[in-house]
Amino acid sequence: MKPRHLGYGAGTALVLLGLFGLVTNATETHPVGWALWFGGAAVAHDLVLAPLILAVAVATTRLPARYRVPLQAVLVTVGCMALIAIPLLFLSRIRH
Numbered sequence: 001m002k003p004r005h006l007g008y009g010a011g012t013a014l015v016l017l018g019l020f021g022l023v024t025n026a027t028e029t030h031p032v033g034w035a036l037w038f039g040g041a042a043v044a045h046d047l048v049l050a051p052l053i054l055a056v057a058v059a060t061t062r063l064p065a066r067y068r069v070p071l072q073a074v075l076v077t078v079g080c081m082a083l084i085a086i087p088l089l090f091l092s093r094i095r096h
Helices: 003-024 031-059 065-095
Strands: none
Touching (some): 031 065
16 A cells, blocks of 8 residues: 555545534534535636636746746735635625
């Protein structure tokens, strides 16, 4: 057995444990809201973040590597942080 198979097994066990806790503690964890957030994050990644990252990569190709690499790193980091923070801001407005 390869070490990666042990990792797959451990990861699967942890995911199942998490899902079990999510379902058995449904009053505290709100599984439907969690599923919507998780699905929304996947959609946001595939339809928003990935195309934006590709657009930034293409837009900065003419810059020298000395400037391009740090600029791309900053823009990708800020984009990821915004993608996480913006839904939380909307949730805080809805709940108050």
